[in-house]
Amino acid sequence: MIFESRMYHEIEPGMSAELRRLCTADDIYAFVAASGNHNPMHLEHVDEDGQKEKPLAPGLFVAALISSLLGSILPGPGTRYREQQLAFHDYVTAGEELVAKVTVTGKEPEGVIALATEVRRVEGGALICSGTARVLAPKTYIRYEEIDAPGLIVQRHRHFEALLEKAEALPELATAVVCPEEQSALEGALIAAERGLIKPILIGNPAKIEAAAKALSKSLSGFEIVEMLSHREAARAAVELVRAGRAQSIMKGHLHTDDLLRPMLDKEKGLRIGRRFTHVFVMDVPGVSHPLLVTDAAINIAPDLATKVDIVQNAIDLAISLGMETPKVGVLSAVETVNPAMPSSIDAALLSKMAERGQIKGGVVDGPLAMDNAVDIGAARTKGLRGPVAGHADVLVVPGIDAGNMLAKQLAYISHAEAAGVVLGARVPVILNSRSDSAMARLASAAVASIHWNRIGGGNA
Numbered sequence: 001m002i003f004e005s006r007m008y009h010e011i012e013p014g015m016s017a018e019l020r021r022l023c024t025a026d027d028i029y030a031f032v033a034a035s036g037n038h039n040p041m042h043l044e045h046v047d048e049d050g051q052k053e054k055p056l057a058p059g060l061f062v063a064a065l066i067s068s069l070l071g072s073i074l075p076g077p078g079t080r081y082r083e084q085q086l087a088f089h090d091y092v093t094a095g096e097e098l099v100a101k102v103t104v105t106g107k108e109p110e111g112v113i114a115l116a117t118e119v120r121r122v123e124g125g126a127l128i129c130s131g132t133a134r135v136l137a138p139k140t141y142i143r144y145e146e147i148d149a150p151g152l153i154v155q156r157h158r159h160f161e162a163l164l165e166k167a168e169a170l171p172e173l174a175t176a177v178v179c180p181e182e183q184s185a186l187e188g189a190l191i192a193a194e195r196g197l198i199k200p201i202l203i204g205n206p207a208k209i210e211a212a213a214k215a216l217s218k219s220l221s222g223f224e225i226v227e228m229l230s231h232r233e234a235a236r237a238a239v240e241l242v243r244a245g246r247a248q249s250i251m252k253g254h255l256h257t258d259d260l261l262r263p264m265l266d267k268e269k270g271l272r273i274g275r276r277f278t279h280v281f282v283m284d285v286p287g288v289s290h291p292l293l294v295t296d297a298a299i300n301i302a303p304d305l306a307t308k309v310d311i312v313q314n315a316i317d318l319a320i321s322l323g324m325e326t327p328k329v330g331v332l333s334a335v336e337t338v339n340p341a342m343p344s345s346i347d348a349a350l351l352s353k354m355a356e357r358g359q360i361k362g363g364v365v366d367g368p369l370a371m372d373n374a375v376d377i378g379a380a381r382t383k384g385l386r387g388p389v390a391g392h393a394d395v396l397v398v399p400g401i402d403a404g405n406m407l408a409k410q411l412a413y414i415s416h417a418e419a420a421g422v423v424l425g426a427r428v429p430v431i432l433n434s435r436s437d438s439a440m441a442r443l444a445s446a447a448v449a450s451i452h453w454n455r456i457g458g459g460n461a
Contacts (some may be wrong), residue, residue: 002145005076005138007113016103017074020122021065023057025094026154031061033154057092062129064101066117066139072137074102075113078138082112086131091119102133110139139210155283157418160444164195167447170454171384172199175431175446176238178260179231179253181208183215188442189251190218197446201226203234220415222250233256236263239271242428245450249449251377251431257298264426271427276300276310278425279432280318281408282448285417288375293319294411297404298432299423305347308397309360312351315395315425316363321452329355330374330393332403333368336383338368344399351364352398364388365394370417371407420444422452429453 006015025044030041041056063086071079092098099122106114118130160217175198181185186209189200202209203226212218226233226241235255241247250431252260266272279298295315300307312329317325333350339345347366355365366389372379385391397402411417418441423430429449433442 001144003072003147005078005141005189005342006074006145007074007112007141008107008137010102011075011107011113011137012105013072013106014243016100016101016126017069017070018099019065019073019096020099021095023092023094025055025158026156026222028055028057029156030152031064035060041342044256053175054093054095055193057089057094059086059129059290062088062092062098062119063121065119066102066131067134068099069102070115070133073338074104074115075135075137077142078140078151080136081390082136083134084117084131085119085133088128088129089127089439091122092128098128105132108134110193113137120368133177144445147169154286156394157440157444158288159284159418160418160440160447163282163291163420163451164197165448167450168195170450172196173248173446173453174201175251175449176198176201176203176233176241176247177251177253178238179204179255180255181205182250182435183212183213184435184437185253185341185433186212186218187216187439188437188445189253190216191439192443192446193223195443197443198251198449200224200251201241203228203237203241204253206231210346222285231259232263235260239263239266239269242271243269247428248453249431251446252428252433260430261299262431263336273425275314276307276423277423277430278307278311279421279423280313280315282318282322282420282422282444283408283411283417284419284444285415287409287415290324290394291322292411292421294392294404294408295395295397297398297401297408298421299401301401303349303400304353308347309354310425312355312360312363312365312395314399316360317456318422318424318448318452319394320362321455324394327363327394328392328396329363329365329367329397330375330389332367332371333364333396333399334370336368336370336373336385336390338407344368347399348397366390367397369393418444420448422448424452444455 059258077246100119102115115133119128124257177189177200194199201224230235238250249285278296280296316327333344338349345368352367366387374393380391421432431445431449
């Protein structure tokens with residue numbers, strides 16, 4: 001689109017211009033953050049009847065559409081405000097499309113233009129605000145096709161919010177919580193219970209669990225506590241609860257991941273179902289239009305091809321549970337071509353061919369892909385990649401734990417993502433929380449486990 005100034009001598013009464021804009025929740029949140037207007041009506045909120053309401057656009061956000069029209073189109077670049085009068089007639093919520101219009105009503109001395117201004121709802125044409133403006137027309141001619149304005153990403157986690165909403169409608173997930181003997185370990189289970197996601201069975205040293213609850217100012221009334229004084233005994237007790245049908249998931253507390261998983265891997269009394277245990281991060285990355293799955297970043301250190309088959313299949317199964325009908329899996333390497341000196345590129349090509357032959361089911365697998373052309377369509381097209389996965393990957397399969405851990409933490413600490421962590425391949429999903437996890441990450445991990453369990457209907461995936 002070309003933007004160019006209308007000079008004072010070019011403007012005549014009766015001239016008009018319009019600008020359409022879809023009002024999104026992110027637009028409103030950005031305006032709230034920039035203006036400091038923290039009226040809760042401008043965020044997602046609950047009304048007097050307890051119903052969830054969309055964000056309400058601040059009045060001056062609506063009026064800013066008029067300012068945008070004046071500064072971009074009529075009179076255009078170089079325009080400066082002298083005066084604006086406004087009257088508001090209706091309210092706008094996120095998701096509505098608006099049209100702003102300005103009409104020149106007169107010309108005043110010293111380069112001042114008078115205009116009538118209004119904003120209407122596109123659907124139905126209802127008047128939202130009206131008024132008048134006086135602006136100083138551009139003094140020099142300016143023309144440009146685009147402006148290099150800084151990009152803006154709103155840091156909110158809409159994907160996790162949607163997962164929570166879905167999981168809260170499901171039955172509580174009976175969850176064996178292993179060694180919740182420290183504040184952050186116990187808090188994750190309790191906040192998930194408060195939201196109706198899980199029904200915790202607390203396994204560990206009762207005195208330590210009670211002390212952690214006291215430090216959190218939380219009551220354990222109504223929660224079952226199973227006394228086990230060692231980490232090994234507690235992990236084994238969680239497995240026995242699953243085998244007895246009393247637990248539908250396991251949550252890690254304050255113990256090492258190896259100690260948690262060891263009894264699950266027992267060939268006779270564990271929770272094996274024929275696949276390797278693999279870890280998946282479900283990541284809500286601001287600015288990315290879908291949840292992004294990263295695997296394996298926590299369990300398998302240097303997976304061989306057979307292990308990567310299970311890593312891919314487990315991730316596809318989880319992605320389907322989360323609502324991705326045919327997940328697109330990008331198998332990462334440093335390059336997007338097969339290089340015999342780079343084993344990860346060979347494995348990626350083999351996994352892609354195995355999916356083509358039906359040895360991996362339910363998703364579309366492509367590789368090798370470099371990180372840029374796995375997630376960015378522009379980068380993919382520059383390299384001549386035109387498959388369904390390139391630029392659109394839902395799942396990122398990393399070469400090894402080093403790359404996976406670095407990728408997940410870069411997304412979390414630089415891109416401000418939230419990460420839900422689960423282990424798959426066992427009879428039930430295993431929720432892995434870290435001491436550094438936020439409340440949202442802990443809730444999302446429980447939500448992911450609940451959604452997946454309810455889809456697989458008994459842990460056979």
